[in-house]
Amino acid sequence: MTSIWDRANRQLRDLAVYEPGKPIEETAHEIGAHPGEIIKLASNENVLGxxxxxxxxxxxxxxxxQLYPESSGVYLREAIARRLGLGSENIILGNGSNEIIEFIGHAFLDRGDEVIVPEYAFIAYKLIAQLFDARTIETPTANFQPDLQAMLSAITPKTKIIFIANPNNPTGFLIEQEKIDNFLTRVPDEVITVVDEAYFEFLDDPPNTLRHVSNGQNVVILRTFSKIHGLASLRVGYGIASRSLIEVLQKTRQPFNVNGIGQIGAIAALEDSEHVLQSKRIVDAGRAFLEEQFSAMKLKYIPSAGNFVFVNVGDGPTVFKKMLARKIIVRPLRGYNLPEWIRITVGTMEQNEKCIAVLKDVLS
Ligand SMILES: Cc1ncc(COP(=O)(O)O)c(C=O)c1O
Structure with a gap:
């Protein structure tokens, strides 16, 4: 008998499934605990709520x-654009910023095209490239810092898109202003560069990449309401680009792709500067605490610009399992081929202290 896989698009057969942070309910069920006892530090969510x-x-x-939402989210797009000093025609909404990565694939990728990412980049880029049967070229990093010159050198006539997360997930590494400016101005016009700024609001001194959009370069900036605004469940993200690039992406979008409740929540979240400030304060203090503890424990970590820390614990999958049994969910990084490392989201100070106490126990 033939398999349905013989009829499905061939690239789907080997497409890995994105492995999200382990959910609280599932963990509670597995270890026989109450969900309220579980501390989830696995998906870079906002611990303040x-x-x-x-x-x-x-x-x-x-x-x-009962009403359909505003189809393209014009009120939310206007609210975002006002804050950025741009027009609503420079903004597209996605069902999470992840959906915009898919729009970019629909718009620009064909079988055999090439996509460039630094190694250890956020895994969604590679998965989307494969979905469209494009080839991902991974360029080297040195101590998890992307080699931007190697990315430029990897460009061929087949290159359609370059993806960079700044800061990157899972490493937390931030490329500074001068380097990203230099890079973006050197990418040829035929190539679209996507700068994913999901953690932008956590930065003390964020690089200004909007100037490259205003300069008319083929740059798409991605941001999200899932992180500092704490609306991950609502699935609202956005892309910022030139009017013509956004026009192209809008063609790939289904009507009503972002739900109306999420649109209204996001507009209110944009106005809630107190919540943003408080969330950043919690992350600043918690991240400093975690990094200090890792230093004291002689664990190698990468100084992070996001609301998470990437740390070498020797045997990531085992530490993950042992911490899970102790009701703390962290993120193993199997999909990234980083078996020695885990990623820990910054929690409340009480959660961070508990996490460190359990990690010490597990490693001893
Ligand atoms: C770098 C990066 N980009 C995009 C996303 C996806 O965010 P969203 O919830 O907006 O789809 C994440 C989520 O973890 C991320 O870390």
Whole structure:
């Protein structure tokens, strides 16, 4: 009998499934604990919770759940654009910023095209490239710092897209302003560069990449409401680019791709500067604590610019399992081929202290 796989697009056969952070409910069930006892530090979520202003706005919005949402999210796009000093025609919304990565694939990738990413880049780029049967070229890193010159040298006539997360997940490494400027100005016009800034709001002195959009370069900047705004479950992200690039991406989008409740929550979250500030403070203090502890424990880590820390624990999968049994979910990095490393999301100080105490025990 023939298999349905023989009829499916051939590249799907070997496409890895994205492995998300282990959910709280599933963990509680597996280890026979109450969900309230589990500490999840595995998906770079906001430990402070959602913006309270967003929650209040969404409670009211749910009363109109029978109505289709604004199709392209014009009010949210206008609100984002106002903050950035751009027009709504420079913004596209996605069902999470992940969906915009897929739009970029739909718009620009064909079988045999090439996509360049630094090794250990956020894994979604590679998965989307494969979905469109494009080839991913991974360029080297030195101590997890991308070699930008190697990325430029890897460009061929087949190169369609370059992806860079800044800071990167899972490493937390940030490319500074001068280097990213120099890089973006040297990428030829035929190649689209995607700068994924999912953790932008956690940065003290964020590189300004918007200037490259304003200069008319083929750059798409990705941002999200999933991280500092605490709306990961709502799935709202956005892309920023030139008017013509956004016009192309809009063609690839299904109508109503971002739900109306999420749109309203995101508008309120943008206004909630207090929540953003407080979330950043918690992350700044918690990340300093974790990094200090890792130093004291003589564990190698990469100084992080995000709300997570990437740390070498020797045997990542075993440490993950042992910590799980102790009700703490961290992120093993099998999919990244980094078996010695785990990624730990910064929690509340109480969660961070517990996490370190358990990690010490597990490693002793
Ligand atoms: C670098 C990076 N980009 C994109 C995303 C996806 O975010 P979203 O929830 O907006 O799809 C993540 C989530 O972990 C991320 O780390």
């Amino acid at each position: 959602a913006s309270p202003k967003a929650v209040a706005a969404m409670r009211a919005a749910i009363e109109s759940a």
